Amino acid sequence: MTQRASAREKGSERGRACVAIALGLSMLCACRLANADQAIVQQPPAFGHAIADVLEQKVLLQERGHRAELVALPSAGRITPWLERRPPSISTDDEGRQWLVLHYQIVNAPQQLVSVTIPATRLPLTSGAALDVPDWAVTVAPLTLTDPPNRGLLTPLQADRVITAPSLAPIRRALAIWASATFGVLIAWCAWALWRDRREFARLPFARVWRALRRRDPASVDDDATAWRLLHDALNSTAGRVIRARSLPQLLRDAPHLQPLRPQLEAFFRCSSARFFENVPPPERFSLRKFAEALYRAERRNQH
Secondary structure (H helix, E strand, O other), X not given: OHHHHHHHHHHHHHHHHHHHHHHHHHHHHHHHHHHEEEOOEEOOOOOOEOOOOEEEEEEEOEEOOEEOOEOOOOXXXXXXXXXXXXXOEEEEOOOOOEEEEEEEEEOOOOOOOEEEEEOOEEEEEOOOXXXXXXXXXXXXXXXXXXXXXXXXXXXXXXXXXXXXXXXOHHXXXXXXXXXXXXXXXXXXXXXXXXXXXXXXXXXXXXXXHHHHHOOOOHHHHHOOHHHHHHHHHHHHHHHOOOOOOOOHHHHHHHOHHHHXXXXXXXXXXXXXXXXXXXXOOOOOOOOHHHHXXXXXXXXXXXXX
């Protein structure tokens, strides 16, 4: 009997302990619930929204009629697949009351009308209490039909935004400036080339000869005694003295740029001697016009 009574007493003690624990937990929850006030909230409209719209939710920072201070502002970022919370702020109305301003941007587009919920939020206060912001449902509509009729602007694909065509006036102005500059450079280059050629023809002996012979028929040049005399005068001007066949080595030492033309120079003097001093036909066919051009090219290379 004694053992049974002892067992009953132990069982009753365990029961009382469980009841006490349950009562303590319930009282703790009741205290926490008592410390959480239902917030006064200005909710956004419940309908008429689409992607990229911003929903504004304002929470009155007040606890039992007195101003309340938040421990920290809610964090910004993506909170649901449909909503992204922007950085919150605090504003003051005309009555001096402070409001927590929360902005939620819709970041997704449905294919048909759907209900999207702004989740409930608990705002801890510095007093130890909290403000409970209830959830709020809104509707989000698609931007267009699932299967657009493809008429007018109702097409399957639409640009995110219309980009204004850039002004062409600056481009045309820049093209005109660059075209004018290029044209000016070309004119200046042509003028310089013309001036250089005129200067060379006036200063260089072989350039003067080539200018006189270049537009004449080669056959008429070869038989023209005046053309032969012009070349003799140019050789004399280059050497600074009268040049004969026997003084050709001295000419080549004084004007080494003519060294590659030594065979043509020797042939020129042989044909000239036969024409002017021996009164016999030239021993070989000699193109006076080609020879004058070769002398001019060598003279010009030497100048540059």
